[in-house]
Amino acid sequence: MPTRTARTAWNGTLEQGSGQVELSSSKVGTYDVSFPKRAADDAGGATSPEELIAAAHTACYAMSLSAEIAQRGGTPRAHEVRADVTLGPDQANGGFKLTGIKLTVRAEVDGLDEAGFAEAAQAAKANCPISKALAGVDITLDAELES
Helix, strand or coil: CCCCCCEEEEECCCCCCEEEEECCCCCCCEEEECHHHHHCCCCCCCECHHHHHHHHHHHHHHHHHHHHHHHCCCEEEEEEEEEEEEEEECCCCCCEEEEEEEEEEEEEEECCCHHHHHHHHHHHHHHCHHHHHCCCCCEEEEEEEEC
């Protein structure tokens, strides 16, 4: 499997500085980052490590869910995955940490009942490589089968 690369160029202090994250392997874009925008409710056109983790987690989970559905004899038609990644204070060690990730999935699947889908959804959460990498973060799952 290939190695994927991203790069960040940063200028200045944490509070007044800013940077740009480049998705180097795919070359699909360069995105602004800054700590004040990271900590604000309105991101103001900048991304953050948490948003990038959310994007990675949704893509990985969606792929994993398709595989888990198929392994159980179902056929995935479509699913939409959302990840809400929360940053908060690290009471034990100081600074900040990811305090939780909520995965929400709504799926259209042929050949599985609610119980089979729920099993596939939980297995996808457990087996997704990004979930494994984030094992130290509380990850919750809200999965619903739609008709």
